[in-house]
């Protein structure tokens with residue numbers, strides 16, 4: 516089979532590497548791919564959001580399957596257009612990707628199906644939003660753009676001034692473009708965050724091991740929010756009792772609710788969860804693999820990835836057994852100095868060779884270039900790469916990831932040194 520993978524990040528590198536293990540795959544293409552993906556797939560320079568050009572590429576190469584990995588083409592309806600052109604796909608259609616594409620939709624959906632989440636109100640009018648926030652007078656308050664905003668559309672306001680300026684930035688200042696034309700104001704949830712990704716075909720849902728991203732730029736959860744600086748899985752505080760509660764109150768009602776509303780979700784559904792004193796709440800849904808959650812979880816997958824994808828396509832996920840290694844995984848992201856703000860690129864990366872099967876290096880912001888007339892991999896983005904280590908226990912996985920990180924060098928490299936620390940120190944629920 517010939518597969519086309521859409522996207523250019525570390526997540527897509529992990530997807531390509533995992534698909535390569537499948538005996539039935541003969542060729543993998545990526546659009547646009549990156550400096551690491553190009554050593555495992557044929558990269559074609561087509562933008563991941565350019566739907567007509569992606570459909571044309573799928574036709575040109577006669578793709579047997581197109582895997583749409585990032586949020587924006589999914590929300591824009593790339594899967595629908597590929598299906599109309601006769602291609603098999605992995606990823607939800609537009610009417611299901613809206614679970615991530617509109618916070619207002621997802622909050623109303625959860626209300627309709629009694630799925631536990633933070634209380635909320637939605638607004639398009641800034642004066643009404645400001646009136647509401649003043650009368651509510653409870654902080655922190657969470658203010659979110661309705662649409663996609665590169666992970667930056669959530670403001671946790673500590674007081675009225677911060678709340679009003681967030682509302683004004685979104686609804687009046689156009690800071691987030693169309694994504695911020697509508698906002699959701701919601702209750703602040705206290706607790707511990709966990710992410711569960713699940714395979715679903717709209718009839719069956721199979722959760723992957725629970726994971727946790729580290730979103731802030733610096734150690735101790737300091738600094739700005741980023742796309743994600745590291746992930747561990749499984750997290751020890753996601754107990755079997757919590758897993759049962761999530762399945763009964765969140766995962767099944769979400770899948771069944773979407774199917775009932777004639778928006779069957781097929782693909783990977785991402786549940787951002789908060790474990791609170793009064794039960795688990797949904798913080799958000801994403802309609803795809805997380806990045807870097809994919810880099811942490813896919814190396815644990817034992818079942819042939821292609822078999823899972825085909826079963827989802829044919830709506831027979833219940834017929835197959837999806838298995839993950841009963842091991843721990845730790846993924847640490849290396850970023851350009853300055854990320855997520857200003858950073859420089861073009862620096863040569865050394866120490867990338869790896870012969871250890873329990874270590875994976877996934878490229879994100881890298882490209883093939885030349886340094887002193889010789890081919891070299893150089894930095895080309897904010898998050899540059901991720902190192903994932905698999906081991907029998909979490910501590911060894913974290914230690915091994917950092918050992919490999921120490922070999923990899925580029926000017927200004929920045930990474931967190933505390934990935935997994937909270938889980939290792941506290942064992943169970945981290946201190947609030």
Ligand code: AMP
Pocket residue numbers: 633657666669701702703704705708730787798799
């Ligand atoms: P989201 O883009 O919705 O995942 O939000 C980004 C981050 O903001 C989440 O990972 C949480 O850390 C935080 N967040 C979002 N909503 C809430 C909430 N209602 N209460 C507390 N924290 C939140």
Ligand code: GLY
Pocket residue numbers: 728742743801804805806807808
């Ligand atoms: N790591 C968070 C996300 O992919 O949305």
